[in-house]
Amino acid sequence: MKERWQILVIDDEEVMRESLAAWLREDGYTVDTAQSGLDGVSHARQKEYAIYFIDLKMPGGMDGIETMMEIRRMQPEASVIIITAYATVDTAITAMKEGAQEYIVKPCNPEEISMLVERIIKIKNLQRENQILRKRLTGQYEFRDIITKNPKMLSLLELVRDVASMRSTVLIRGESGTGKELVARAVHFSGDRAQKAFVAVSCASLAETLLESELFGYEKGAFTGANAQAKGKFEIAAGGTIFLDEIGDISPKLQADLLRVLQEKRFYRLGGTNEVQVDVRVIAATNKDLAEEVREGRFRDDLYYRLNVIEIQIPPLRQRREDIPLLARHLLERLSSECGKELSGLNEDALKVLLSYDWPGNVRELENAIERAVVTCRGRQLTADDFSFLAQAVEARTNFTVPAIPLQELEKLAVQAALERSSGNVKEAAQALGIDRSTMYEKIKRYEIER
Amino acid sequence: MAVITVVRFGMLDARIESEVMGFLARTLDCEVQSGPVLPEPAGALDERRQQWMAIDFLKALVAAAPARGRILGLTGRDLYIPMLSFLFGQAQLDGAAALVSVARLRQEFYGLPGDDGLLLTRARKEALHELGHTFGLVHCPDPGCAMSLSTNLPQVDFKRDAYCTNCGGTARARLAALNGETK
Numbered sequence: 352m353k354e355r356w357q358i359l360v361i362d363d364e365e366v367m368r369e370s371l372a373a374w375l376r377e378d379g380y381t382v383d384t385a386q387s388g389l390d391g392v393s394h395a396r397q398k399e400y401a402i403y404f405i406d407l408k409m410p411g412g413m414d415g416i417e418t419m420m421e422i423r424r425m426q427p428e429a430s431v432i433i434i435t436a437y438a439t440v441d442t443a444i445t446a447m448k449e450g451a452q453e454y455i456v457k458p459c460n461p462e463e464i465s466m467l468v469e470r471i472i473k474i475k476n477l478q479r480e481n482q483i484l485r486k487r488l489t490g491q492y493e494f495r496d497i498i499t500k501n502p503k504m505l506s507l508l509e510l511v512r513d514v515a516s517m518r519s520t521v522l523i524r525g526e527s528g529t530g531k532e533l534v535a536r537a538v539h540f541s542g543d544r545a546q547k548a549f550v551a552v553s554c555a556s557l558a559e560t561l562l563e564s565e566l567f568g569y570e571k572g573a574f575t576g577a578n579a580q581a582k583g584k585f586e587i588a589a590g591g592t593i594f595l596d597e598i599g600d601i602s603p604k605l606q607a608d609l610l611r612v613l614q615e616k617r618f619y620r621l622g623g624t625n626e627v628q629v630d631v632r633v634i635a636a637t638n639k640d641l642a643e644e645v646r647e648g649r650f651r652d653d654l655y656y657r658l659n660v661i662e663i664q665i666p667p668l669r670q671r672r673e674d675i676p677l678l679a680r681h682l683l684e685r686l687s688s689e690c691g692k693e694l695s696g697l698n699e700d701a702l703k704v705l706l707s708y709d710w711p712g713n714v715r716e717l718e719n720a721i722e723r724a725v726v727t728c729r730g731r732q733l734t735a736d737d738f739s740f741l742a743q744a745v746e747a748r749t750n751f752t753v754p755a756i757p758l759q760e761l762e763k764l765a766v767q768a769a770l771e772r773s774s775g776n777v778k779e780a781a782q783a784l785g786i787d788r789s790t791m792y793e794k795i796k797r798y799e800i801e802r
Numbered sequence: 803m804a805v806i807t808v809v810r811f812g813m814l815d816a817r818i819e820s821e822v823m824g825f826l827a828r829t830l831d832c833e834v835q836s837g838p839v840l841p842e843p844a845g846a847l848d849e850r851r852q853q854w855m856a857i858d859f860l861k862a863l864v865a866a867a868p869a870r871g872r873i874l875g876l877t878g879r880d881l882y883i884p885m886l887s888f889l890f891g892q893a894q895l896d897g898a899a900a901l902v903s904v905a906r907l908r909q910e911f912y913g914l915p916g917d918d919g920l921l922l923t924r925a926r927k928e929a930l931h932e933l934g935h936t937f938g939l940v941h942c943p944d945p946g947c948a949m950s951l952s953t954n955l956p957q958v959d960f961k962r963d964a965y966c967t968n969c970g971g972t973a974r975a976r977l978a979a980l981n982g983e984t985k
């Protein structure tokens with residue numbers, strides 16, 4: 352994927368820089384040009400280029416070597432190729448010592464220059480793959496790993512970035528697969544607790560007593576099988592962050608325990624009599640409407656207010672479709688390298704399929720879809736055919752004909768149909784319609800639907 | 803109006819032009835016409851290098867280009883840009899003009915006996931390649947595709963005088979749009 356790599360050509364001679372830029376563009380790179388060292392440096396301040404071609408001899412203040420040093424000071428990872436004429440090769444060799452990767456003597460053989468660029472980009476691709484892999488292994492995500500151009504997402508990320516280094520509790524809401532854990536990790540690894548532990552606990556997957564010992568640890572003999580003292584996740588996360596996923600599912604007893612930890616920063620291990628003191632930042636996540644859970648009496652309001660000091664709501668993927676192409680390309684890049692396949696991208700028809708799908712499972716579902724397509728595809732590019740499993744679902748939806756009746760009646764029909772399908776289970780029907788339960792009850796009442 | 807106009811500069815053998823025209827019409831399935839013979843751009847020759855500046859040729863082509871469609875110029879001169887020692891051709895990416903030099907496609911350039919068949923095959927590939935750039939195509943990683951970058955003759959000889967499926971798809975979509983505009 353060459354489009355990702357950008358090249359800057361810095362040369363005072365217009366023909367020189369424009370003809371080289373045009374030649375590199377034919378190779379698929381995005382190329383900018385700058386007409387002086389100063390201009391080049393200000394370009395480098397705006398964005399990071401993978402390769403800088405810098406003419407050695409430039410009039411007006413900054414020569415090639417000075418320009419290179421200034422750019423490398425800002426971007427130590429940048430690759431610099433110094434362009435020189437025969438007469439100044441010695442100076443170019445000096446430039447190598449100052450950190451230029453390469454120099455080329457003009458005029459240069461096209462083969463030489465294309466191989467040089469290819470070699471540098473290959474290394475950059477490998478470094479990037481390693482970096483992505485390392486992140487996958489360690490889960491040490493930062494804000495720049497969260498891919499989005501959706502304005503709502505961007506302003507929400509700005510908000511959490513600001514609180515990254517505070518101790519305040521964050522409550523992250525959003526459907527499953529929207530990236531709640533990713534955001535939680537970014538908050539932790541961007542803040543001043545980054546060197547300490549990030550400990551994730553899924554509250555939904557464990558039985559109450561197990562979850563209790565998981566969170567708070569236990570003393571020897573606390574229960575049969577407790578042969579030694581064990582630290583809980585709160586202790587393991589000391590100084591760092593604990594991520595309580597699916598917090599909406601915990602029992603009233605645990606809600607009380609948790610409230611105490613949040614209020615007093617102290618707790619007892621199971622079977623213990625000594626209080627343990629911890630400094631842990633809590634980030635909680637839920638796909639439930641906690642405010643509604645509070646209204647319905649299933650979630651303590653005092654705990655809710657403790658948790659949602661900072662509350663963010665991640666919109667579902669279908670409400671930020673502009674992110675689909677970005678995410679698809681990113682995921683394709685990662686998954687194709689994980690599968691050891693070299694794919695050049697997605698074609699337009701494939702993108703159309705992805706854009707027209709609703710992604711009830713959000714980014715995780717997109718991830719799974721891309722993985723499935725990468726594994727099964729035959730060509731060098733993913734096509735609509737590779738996503739035919741999605742197209743079928745889309746087709747079922749688009750072939751559905753909507754009767755021309757008032758919208759209100761249509762809504763009533765939808766509510767009725769959803770209830771029928773769930774055999775009268777309001778919670779399930781509400782979920783299928785993508786609304787919360789209280790809204791569902793409201794509609795049942797308004798349309799006088801019998802259950 | 804034709805979608806592609808083919809012109810030659812100066813002294814180039816007219817047979818090369820007609821061969822390329824016929825080939826493009828067949829391969830791209832569009833109307834191809836012949837344009838006027840263009841003079842070699844004044845000042846394009848670098849006396850010291852004994853080579854001709856590709857940019858000047860491209861500018862001449864842009865000036866001669868019809869309002870819509872693409873123009874392909876053929877020259878027998880050895881082309882260069884300041885940065886590079888030579889070029890087989892050059893084009894405006896997503897633009898109107900494409901340029902091919904046959905100077906280094908001839909066996910004679912390398913001191914070998916001439917081979918007209920080989921020369922014409924190479925010219926077809928490079929014509930398709932440079933025109934591909936005007937359709938927005940960039941170099942293709944498939945070494946057998948006409949859009950793969952060739953910086954030497956073995957690479958030119960290895961590739962086919964056809965696009966791969968991917969490049970062909972893009973080119974056809976572009977041509978279809980152009981066909982509509984030039985009607």
Ligand SMILES: Nc1ncnc2c1ncn2[C@@H]1O[C@H](COP(=O)(O)OP(=O)(O)O)[C@@H](O)[C@H]1O
Pocket residue numbers: 496497498499525526527528529530531532533534678714715718
């Ligand atoms: N904006 C994003 N950019 C990149 N990857 C994302 C983004 N959102 C989600 N993901 C990826 O999607 C998957 C699901 O995200 P996750 O944080 O586990 O969602 P949730 O916790 O809301 O269920 C993960 O592999 C995650 O890395």
Ligand SMILES: [Mg+2]
Pocket residue numbers: 528531532596
């Ligand atoms: Mg999760």
Ligand SMILES: [Zn+2]
Pocket residue numbers: 377931935941951
């Ligand atoms: Zn090319």
Ligand SMILES: [Zn+2]
Pocket residue numbers: 942943944947948949950965966967968969970
């Ligand atoms: Zn191709």
